[in-house]
Amino acid sequence: MYPENPAMAGAGRIHMPRSLKIIACALVAFVVMPIAKAADVEEWLMRINEAAASRSFVGNFVYVHDNQIEAMHVVRRIRNGMLQERLYALNGDAREVVRDEDRVWCFIPDRNLGVHDYRQSSESGFPRIMSEDLETLSRNYRFEMGGTARIAGRMAQQIRVMPADRFRYGYDLWADSETGLLLRSDLVNDSGQSVEQYMFVNIEIDGEISDHELESVTSRENLVWYGMDLPNMSAEVESPVWRVQSLPAGYRLSKHIRRMNPMKLEEEEHMVFTDGLSSVSIFIKAPGEKQSGMAGLSRMGAVHAYRETVADHWITVMGEVPARTVEHLAKAIVHQP
CATH class of the missing domain: 3.30.200.100 (MucB/RseB, C-terminal domain)
Structure with a gap:
């Protein structure tokens, strides 16, 4: 998710995506598989949709861009259809984002700054794709099943999404074989290079998450708040x-x-x-x-x-x-x- 507001770009740029963003790649062994039928791709995209809408998890992921690595801790709970999420930067400048279905709080203590805003989308992570959308998407993208690999200690299935022109990036997606949850996502340019990558290094899926784990660890006091x-x-x-x-x-x-x-x-x-x-x-x-x-x-x-x-x-x-x-x-x- 790119920032929904340019004023939030510095604060909210620890989004989970639609892209999730390689540590020790040399340790990952790829098992090449034949290109699968369109029905298999559709089934996996539907599984990714379902997991994004229903799975709770706690974990750490890395975000790789511009020769930099950012490490993030994330807690995400979905209870009775309601989403709550907390992201906390583990390296670099201190940053934290807490959000629910309607609102976002960004904590930037190094700048003595806090920002409160209303979410313009209820979704988090990979864009929702309904089965009726696949025919439309196929006009601008080509979908292929890839191999399997071990990511964050779990087996994952690769789905390649290749653009038809140079007005959009491609996607290299890796979904958890058991739950369908995205464990890694690369945005790929027209030269086949990854321009942005998210990847979990550890994750616990569907465990019990307390209210305390969703509370900010950064104090609200002494911050100058905007939008409260x-x-x-x-x-x-x-x-x-x-x-x-x-x-x-x-x-x-x-x-x-x-x-x-x-x-x-x-x-x-x-x-x-x-x-x-x-x-x-x-x-x-x-x-x-x-x-x-x-x-x-x-x-x-x-x-x-x-x-x-x-x-x-x-x-x-x-x-x-x-x-x-x-x-x-x-x-x-x-x-x-």
């Missing part, structure tokens, strides 16, 4: 004046809301475009105080962002997609009042 008193003001935009004139094949508008930025208490529009796997967000801010950051392209791991002004508004396009995708959308957005 901010009501959930997101609303669908009924008469949009912003449009993207041309989209890469397969992408469609899935959400267009108006919301408050918890860091600056400024109203912004948020558009989300997806092809069913890859997603791109566009944030639109009205003229106001001088905006921080520079125009043009930037990158962190697999996340690319492109900023520029259109009709005196700041436009930020970002997502776990190639640079050409965010630039394409930034150049295609128009203001039509």
